[in-house]
Amino acid sequence: MLLNTFPTIESLNEAFDNKKISALELTQSCLAAIQTHQQLNAWVDINEDASLAQAKAADAQRANHTHTPLTGVPIGHKDVFVTRHWRTTAASKMLQNYQSPFDATVVERLQNAGSITLGKLNCDEFAMGSDSQTSVFGPTLNPWDLTRTPGGSSSGSAAAIAAGLALAATGSDTGGSIRQPAAFCGISGIKPTYGTVSRYGMVAYGSSLDQAGPMARHARDLLYLLETMGGFDERDPTSLTHCGDQTNDGARIRSQFEHWHQQFQTQDDRPLKGLRIGIIKEFLENDLQPEVVKSLDEALQTLEKLGAERVEVSLPLIDMATAAYYVISPAEASSNLSRFDGVRFGHRTEHYQDLHEMTARSRSEGFGPEVKRRILAGTYVLSEGHYETFFLQAQRVRAMILEQYQAALAQCDVIFAPVSAGLPQALNQTVEAPTDQWRADRYTLSVNLAGLPALSAPCGQSSGDKPLPIGMQLIGNYFQEGQLLAIADCFQTHTDWHQRTPEL
């Protein structure tokens, strides 16, 4: 895979500068590799002409020195971001032929910076799920072991990067969908502070939890993407204004990163000296598989060798987060998905007698079982008589979890946590109860309830002849993305987990 020769944005820029390769050649090679590796089922729409036109424009920009570091960088977009030149389906029959008249803000900003869109990436239907099996296109396969899940819901994004088919990708994270697939595929990903990346043009799931973010092999590459895609957007009513305009916000993240990076460099042999890493007590007492425990322990030892110190912190209500999340997110989903009625948006049934039957049939034909389950649960918890018992209680738990995170973050600089209790599961496993799967999100979703930024980075592999990646999670305080990325970057200069690639 050509991208394995230039695995980072910086190395790719050097190759472009030295005329080792052009954006057009690289794009052609990526598109060919995508065809060769169709069995991964990572991509759901490709438009070669559109990608090649962008590549030619990128080469022209580089030739007349109007480029950015992202000019010519081949990336993919999770199929929940609307795109003008590619279909946007949210991996649902409901939107199977939907063609958007505009680009999502995130896509627009990355394209304006000269990045090449290679196509759209598979995911769980409406981003609901954590193993890619709810996609109408069928599951994405994990490039490390084709019988296993790459995680989800940003399954295609993680698998494509791990397989060397794209240098980076966008993802969305409502309860872990960037961090968990990144961990399962041995790459890095960051869910930024809620409100710092525009949701305009991102198909909505749980609007108070959804956050777009970048995925790539190296933490440093996440920085390049995040500084470009993030920042205030007047078209998103929840977009934060306090960080100023987009240019300033990108600059804020970069200067924060540089600040920490320099600080680490001045403390040569123990770069992370003085950094307090919080370990959540409640996460230690639980269901982690031995291989995950081993890798997380080793990662902590590495961080300690680099100078960081451990502090135990407690989030007493953390075990209520799953219940609260699975009340709030379906409630918001049930409201967001009401627009798919076969009239305003979405699939329309061919067989109906009246308006009521048309809506009912269109929705039952268009949505898959997991999405229907969420709509039912969400409608129930919002209904009269249940609203106080479920929805309001869940919001109270949410507020308390937010406070407990603040108390924990007052005692440390960042929190270290698992991403998932286990290794990527085998695909097509029969799940006893859907709620068992919901419980598997316990390490990631409390971060979304609190709106905090969190990053996932590779920190180990399972043993055996088919090693599977294991990831660690770093959770920071609001607007501390630059710090999280600098710590991960420091970890990655002393480890090589993120550089390992699957044999395909």
Ligand code: GLN
């Ligand atoms: N697995 C979680 C869910 O299904 C999270 C999904 C996501 O982050 N989009 O809700």
